């Protein structure tokens with residue numbers, strides 16, 4: 001019998017007959033303000049599953065180790081079972097969101113090299129900022145593991161910044177999560193969708209990501225649909 005082992009804000013994780021594999025179910029829930037604002041957005045689960053599938057397949061094809069196994073249905077995928085490292089690994093190419101508000105700079109500030117930040121993944125503590133020595137002190141990830149995490153993140157940034165640029169989008173920033181396999185390998189986990197990155201249209205500067213929901217800028221589903229359309233045109237269905 002399949003058991004639900006985790007219910008997150010936008011996804012559920014279920015066991016499968018194979019103990020090495022899990023089934024991910026993408027839901028239509030959108031949240032902001034660390035879950036304080038919630039809404040159901042018809043079609044969102046399906047869109048994120050499709051977008052994340054295209055991105056993870058693209059990353060795997062370019063040598064990034066990931067948990068992704070296959071898309072199962074419109075809203076479900078199969079992934080390798082890993083132990084999630086409770087870090088939110090954020091890379092920023094342009095200053096936006098909390099970077100802009102925290103440091104009092106205008107959104108769109110260009111960096112000479114990407115900014116890298118770690119946050120401790122904890123709903124109760126509202127995901128506090130965490131540096132590498134704090135992560136090591138708390139036994140969350142050691143220096144070698146953090147080095148591997150940043151190596152993979154930098155490759156992901158290069159691959160995806162180029163990919164999105166080819167479909168007219170700036171990859172402003174994004175959050176990754178990593179997991180450890182039974183053999184200790186660190187691989188990319190979670191999802192990659194407009195829920196956890198910022199994408200700005202290069203021509204119109206329009207927000208093409210969850211900021212549309214966070215900032216009440218209009219309907220989210222047609223925006224995600226457009227991101228999917230552009231990626232599909234580039235990568236195939």
Ligand code: C5P
Pocket residue numbers: 088090096097098099127173174175195196197198210
């Ligand atoms: O809010 P902030 O500017 O720090 O977000 C940086 C990036 O990380 C954004 O792309 C945002 O969507 C993502 N993020 C996330 N989950 C969080 C916090 C941030 O996906 N809990």
